[in-house]
Amino acid sequence: MTMYKRASGLARFPGWLSLISVILLLLLSGCASVGGMxxxxxxxxxxxxxxxxxxxxxxxxxxxxxxxxxxxxxxxxxxxxxxxxxxxxxxxxxxxxxxxxxxxxxxxxxxxxxxxxxxxxxxxxPQGWYVPTYLIKGDPARGIAPMAPDLKSVSDLAKYWNLFKDPEDPSKGRFYNAPSGWAVSTIDQKKMTVYGLDKYFKVFDPGSQTALDTSLLTAYQQGKPWVGYYWAPTWILGKLNMTLLAEPPYSATQWKKNYGCAFPPxxxxxxxxxxxxxxxxxxxxxxxxxxxxxxxxxxxxxxxxxxxxxxxxxxxxxxxxxxxxxxxxxxxxxxxxxxxxxxxxx
Incomplete structure (x- = not known):
């Protein structure tokens, strides 16, 4: 009843009533009017x-x-x-x-x-496990000799694990994984076990892409070994000379079983x-x-x-x-x- 009385009273002021009607219409529609649109x-x-x-x-x-x-x-x-x-x-x-x-x-x-x-x-x-190319081929311009000339695939990492010693556990190498919030971080951990590399490497969670990038850039600038997960397109792979380590060819069956092959396209x-x-x-x-x-x-x-x-x-x-x-x-x-x-x- 009160609402009807108020409407009746405002009926003597058609301008106000029209304005209120427009406002109510806009509120009910959940939209605002900007520049007539x-x-x-x-x-x-x-x-x-x-x-x-x-x-x-x-x-x-x-x-x-x-x-x-x-x-x-x-x-x-x-x-x-x-x-x-x-x-x-x-x-x-x-x-x-x-x-x-x-x-x-x-x-x-x-x-x-x-x-x-x-x-x-x-x-x-592309995505997978990368190392700086100077580890394999050296970099004469920087005075870096090849450290792992036969490093071509993930299976070769067992032979060179001591190049990548984990500062917190020197008995193993350090593999820089994707941050734990990324789905691929779990895949990399399973790959490490399937390839038998968990005996030689600790999987390190950098915590963020920034920390992952920093670890790679620091190692690269100092000409030191680094191995870890990375992908394209990224500015880092556009600027740094990195090598993607080979894995067994992608197989849908093998991937579904335990990820023990190259990443799919x-x-x-x-x-x-x-x-x-x-x-x-x-x-x-x-x-x-x-x-x-x-x-x-x-x-x-x-x-x-x-x-x-x-x-x-x-x-x-x-x-x-x-x-x-x-x-x-x-x-x-x-x-x-x-x-x-x-x-x-x-």
Whole structure:
């Protein structure tokens, strides 16, 4: 009754009533009005902990925000928790899903129907166990003689374990694993056992990609031995001369059994929460067309490192340097808006 009386009283002031009606309509719709246009729903990216994923998130995020009008946000986390968030709808987009590292979980997410695979971001990224090439071939310019001239495969590590002595346990070598939050860290530990190398090496958890990078860079600058997990595309493998140690050829059967073979070809895919296809079909169409290369990604990573910048600035650099690439992903009007936004970034 009280509400009806208030409405009746305000009926004498049609201007106020109209204003209140508009406000109520906006509140009920959950949207705001900006510049005469209804603001679109926010799109949240699952921001994985490695640089290339963060750059691709921001390349796509810049295009979505300035070309399609959606506000964007970035949710930092590890792969599996981010995929769980993607499945629940707390996250809408992931630009780098290395699904070969967690195939069972990936199939479950897809089977649930809550996650949709949008195809490749870039093709067959290599990953595995690396050593600095100077260990094998030496580096005359730096006065480094070969330390392990016969080191070609993981099976040869047993013969050279003492080159990599663990400072905390000199009776074994130290293998620098991926951080424990990454799915591949468990795979590497199993590989170490399958290859019988757990007798010779301790698997060391660096705790973060930064710490892993620091361990490699420090060893490389000092010309010292180092062995551990790494992958491409990365600025480090773009700048340092590293050798990927051979493993038994990839076999789906062997991989499923105990990971005792080379890593499978590593396609890097994009994924969305399935509801995005209905709430923002134009954005999904763009994301389906989004495709880069290892070289382009490594170049953006090198820029980020060389200029001590962040992923956002590296994404701006990418968009400014590869317009002929990204303009193929979007309609002309979107490209025009993105180009204008780029021109306004200082």
């Amino acid at each position: 209804t603001e679109k729903p926010q799109i949240v990216f699952g921001d994985a902990s490695w640089d290339s994923a963060q750059i691709h998130d921001r390349v796509a995020g810049f295009i979505i925000e300035h070309g399609y009008g959606h506000p964007v946000a970035y949710q930092f986390g590890d792969t599996i928790p981010l995929l769980e968030g993607l499945s629940k709808g707390d996250i809408q987009v992931m630009m780098e899903v290395w699904y070969q590292n967690f195939q069972t979980s990936w199939r479950q997410f897809l089977k649930s129907g809550t996650v949709k695979d949008l195809g490749s971001n870039y093709s067959d990224a 590593a396609p890097v895919h994009k994924a969305i929460n399935s509801k995005l296809a209905s709430t923002a079909p134009d954005v999904v169409s763009f994301l389906e067309k989004y495709h880069t290369t290892l070289d382009q990604t490594s170049a953006a990573l090198a820029y980020m490192h060389d200029h001590n910048s962040d992923p956002q600035l590296a994404a701006i650099w990418y968009l400014r340097n590869y317009p002929n690439v990204w303009k193929q992903w979007v309609p002309a009007d979107v490209a025009t808006r993105v180009t204008k936004a780029l021109s306004e970034v200082k």
